[in-house]
Amino acid sequence: ARGAYIKAEAVGGAPEVILIATGSEVSLIMAAHQTLNGMGIRARAVSMPSFELFEAQDAAYKEHVLPSAVTARVAIEAAVPFGWHRYVGAHGKIIALERFGASAPQEVVFRELGLTAEAVVAAARELLGR
Template sequence: MSSTGEDTLAARGGHVLAEAVGGPPDVVLIAAAGEEPVALRAREILQAAGVASRVVAMPRPARFERQPAEYRERVLPRGVARVSVGAGSSLGWYALAGQAGAPVGLAGAGLSAPYQTLYEQVAFAAERVAAQARQRLVEGRERAA
């Protein structure tokens, strides 16, 4: 492994890919390996609506879970809404999304088509991720009230 910053971050299993603009994050979008473009586009949508949004790249969740608690807390702060983004089953993402979070994934087995077509047919798009993030924020405010 080379000693570049990117390699060091990847070795941790997960890292901040894009920080929230305008202050601490209101929501954290956790992107599985390969789903970063969907999460980054959702971040653009949310930021344009005034929602401070962080994107975390999470290529190796098990490795991330073995990192020191301080690092995990810095990347995925407690009390911040979370939405995980993964084209596979969302089953394994509940732990990282947290109790108040939501996984966005493909619900269905045996689906076959070019990925662009598949994403459109099952609504696996940045707009869906952004909508889930807004819903998490609303639900979080309702719980706090």
């Protein structure tokens, strides 16, 4: 177990933006990955189920998954944003919950709270100025 894995690579070259998620939110970055690559924006999708296991990896693996040259990064988390700043960096964006107490089917709650593939696409495009 390595804590983070490339789920889908950028189409047509090195990634311009990295999308990061865990759990059910991985489906959102996969949809955003498809949309962005379809727009000609080279996006990589990374599933990161464990910060701790990822931190235990050697520097080469961490650089392979999250290359330091790619500063445009978007993380989406259906919980508090704690911990994600380390992986999106100073120039990245975190889409997360800042409040609690929503009750409805997951897709309804996610849509109402802005936890959508469209929000990931918009954040990536904003970071890239596109």
